[in-house]
Structures are given as C-alpha cells and as structure tokens.
Amino acid sequence: MAAAVAFASRSAKFHGHKARLGSCAGVEATRPVPKEAVLVVNAHSRRGEALFQEAKAKLEAAGIRLIAAHPIKDPSQLDITVREAVLAGAPMVIVGGGDGSLSSTVDDLVGRDCVFALLPLGTANSFARTLGIPLTLDGAIETIATGTRRRIDLGIINGDYFANCAAMGLSPMIGEGIPHKLKRTLGRVGYFLWAMWCFVRFRPFRLTVHDGKEKRTLWATEVRIANGRYHGGVELIEDADVESGEIVVQAVTGRSSLRLAWDWFAKYFKLPHRQAVTEEFHGQRIEIDTKPRQKISIDGEVLAKTPAVAEIAHRAIEVVVPRG
Incomplete structure (x- = not known):
C-alpha cells in the first residue's frame, strides 16, 4: 500500500508539473540564478565530509547566502532534508555528493519553483559531466555563482525519477557489492578492481524491449537506460541528451562478456568503431523485461528490478550550469 501511494504521488507530480511549465517556459533562461540557497551535503560520500566546511565558506565568499547548511551523515536523511528545504520555500537547493545522492533528491524538485545546483563530490560524477559542470569544488562553486538556469529532462524507472543513467547487468553487481572502504579510499581505481572481480562471475541474459512500435528480444550483457551521456564516469551513450524529450535504452548485445569489456574499452578511448x-532504442516510454530477472542500479544505487517501464519527464527541473 505504501509503495502504491508513493507511486501515485510521483505520478501526480510528474503530470502536474506540466501545467506549471506553461507559465514559465521560455522565461527561466532570463531569470537569474538565486543568491540564496540551502546547502545539503552527503558527508557519507567519498569527499563530502572533508569538503563540507570548505564548500560552505567558499559559497558564502562567492556571494551565495546560505539559509541553512546540513552535513548529512545518514544517507537515508538526504532526500528528507532536501524535501523540507523545498517545502519551506528555498529558492535554490545545493546538493553535494555522488550521483546516487543527486538522483535521490531530484524527485522533490519536480514541479517546484526551486533551482537545483550540485557539488560533484562522488566517484564517477556522471551527472555533472553530462551538464558540463567542473568536477573541482572551486569550479562547481563558480558555476553556481556565475552560471545560468537550464531546464532539463529527468528519467523515470517504475515511477521513480532519476537524473542521469540506470543500468542492469554488471553495473548493479558492482554498485551493490563494492566495499565502502574500497570505494571511499581508491575512488575510480577501487571501482575498476571490484569490476574485474564481478566480471568473472557475470552471466549474460535475455532482454526484451518494447518501444511502442515493435518488440525485440536479444541477448545482452549490459543495458543502460539513459537520460545523460555518461555512466560510471565514461561517455557511453552519446545520443542521450537531457533536453531531447526521449529516454534511450542502450544494450550491449551478444552472450560474450568480452564484448562488454570491448565496449567499455572502445568508448573510454573513443575508438572509431x-x-x-x-x-x-529511443522513445518517451519503453518497456523492458529480462530472463532471468535483473536488478537495476539507478545512478549507482540498486533500487529496482525487471520488468520495468522507462519514461521521460520532459523539462522536469531547473539546474544551474556554466554559461556558454
């Protein structure tokens, strides 16, 4: 019952936000980025705890008046804190953390007159890469202080909004099982070492995709459900765009895990083929199923399973991005 209520609430928010867009479409580009904000930092993320005080001081020095500043050590309280700030009328919420932290908080900004700004403090920082936001603390703060507003799409998996990319296959195995100390200490190198361990135990699966026009069934080793181009810090889905109005489902086809290794290698080094x-597969709504059932990681956090429905929420939230 609780899950049904949560889904209904998200669905109402998704369809309800379109009515508000009629009055502000074309206007947000001329509106300035707010100079008042609530800062919420995931102090459990790799760099969050160490950089919270520094971020707070530098934001204020850059001319951003902080209504409140919260270092969150319990990740389950992150979205609650953001929701309270939005409902209290904060003109802008600045969230510091990794992709999972950012993705878990975007739901509460859909349909709200509140700008979302981010400090990329995680490991892969795929969402920041997609938006062209510098990965350094100073660069991200400069973006917030001097940047511009941009209205972007969000993806939806089974009613849950996400910011950048969801995946099934090897990615959930890595995201769900990676030791926190390894991730926190070694960063992307830790991810790579754990990925190699998961790779030898991974098995391909049967994928069925229905994009509203045709249904296809094929073997796959990994599937990415993308609103943005980056996954795991690598530009893997080049045709995805946060303003396209479409969700992209990209499958690494075949039964050989070596094809998956080649795909990551070729795209990391941007090889011709x-x-x-x-x-x-592209569309506004795409149905996905697998045999056997697969877990789905949403921006790095394992939060769903197949079967799943992937959708797009067009122009769902406003974010702060660099000018030009």
Whole structure:
C-alpha cells in the first residue's frame, strides 16, 4: 500500500508539473540564478565530509547566502532534508555528493519553483559531466555563482525519477557489492578492481524491449537506460541528451562478456568503431523485461528490478550550469 501511494504521488507530480511549465517556459533562461540557497551535503560520500566546511565558506565568499547548511551523515536523511528545504520555500537547493545522492533528491524538485545546483563530490560524477559542470569544488562553486538556469529532462524507472543513467547487468553487481572502504579510499581505481572481480562471475541474459512500435528480444550483457551521456564516469551513450524529450535504452548485445569489456574499452578511448556491439532504442516510454530477472542500479544505487517501464519527464527541473 505504501509503495502504491508513493507511486501515485510521483505520478501526480510528474503530470502536474506540466501545467506549471506553461507559465514559465521560455522565461527561466532570463531569470537569474538565486543568491540564496540551502546547502545539503552527503558527508557519507567519498569527499563530502572533508569538503563540507570548505564548500560552505567558499559559497558564502562567492556571494551565495546560505539559509541553512546540513552535513548529512545518514544517507537515508538526504532526500528528507532536501524535501523540507523545498517545502519551506528555498529558492535554490545545493546538493553535494555522488550521483546516487543527486538522483535521490531530484524527485522533490519536480514541479517546484526551486533551482537545483550540485557539488560533484562522488566517484564517477556522471551527472555533472553530462551538464558540463567542473568536477573541482572551486569550479562547481563558480558555476553556481556565475552560471545560468537550464531546464532539463529527468528519467523515470517504475515511477521513480532519476537524473542521469540506470543500468542492469554488471553495473548493479558492482554498485551493490563494492566495499565502502574500497570505494571511499581508491575512488575510480577501487571501482575498476571490484569490476574485474564481478566480471568473472557475470552471466549474460535475455532482454526484451518494447518501444511502442515493435518488440525485440536479444541477448545482452549490459543495458543502460539513459537520460545523460555518461555512466560510471565514461561517455557511453552519446545520443542521450537531457533536453531531447526521449529516454534511450542502450544494450550491449551478444552472450560474450568480452564484448562488454570491448565496449567499455572502445568508448573510454573513443575508438572509431565504439558503437559496434551496442543497439539503441529511443522513445518517451519503453518497456523492458529480462530472463532471468535483473536488478537495476539507478545512478549507482540498486533500487529496482525487471520488468520495468522507462519514461521521460520532459523539462522536469531547473539546474544551474556554466554559461556558454
């Protein structure tokens, strides 16, 4: 019952926010970025605890008046704190953390007159890369202080909004099982070492995709459900765009895990034939199923399973991005 209520609430928020857009579409580009904000930092993230005080001081020095500043050590309280700030009327919420932290908080900004700004303090920082936000603390703060507003799409998996990219296959195995100390200490190197351990135990699966026009069934080793181009800090889904009004489902096809390794390698180094082992599906609503059932990581956090429905929430929130 609780899950049904939560889904209904998200669905109402998704359809309800369109009515508000009629009065502000075309206007947000001329409105300035707010100079008042609530800062919420995931102090459990890799760099969050160490950089909270520094971020607070530098934001204020850059001319951002902080209504409140919260270092969150319990990740389950992150979205609650953001929700309270939005409901209290904060003109802007600045969230510091990794992709999972950012994705878990975007739901509460859909349909609200509140700007979302981010400090990329995680490991991969795929959402920041997609938006062109500098990955350094100073660069991200400069973006907040001097940047511009941009209205972007969000993805939706089974009614849950997400910011950048969801995945099934090897990615959930890595995200769910990676030791926190390894991730926190070694960062992307830790991810790579754990990925190699998961790789030898991974098995391909049967994927069925229905994009509203046709249904396809094929073997796959990984599937990315993308609103943005980056996944794991690597530009893997080049056709995805946060303003396109479409969700992209990209499958690494075949039964050989070596094809998956080649795909990551080729796209990391941007080789000429880097799209050779993938197939893409585009649409506003795409149904996905697998045999056997697969877990789905949403911006790095394992939060769903197949079967799943992937949708797009067009122009759902406003974010702060660099000018030009």
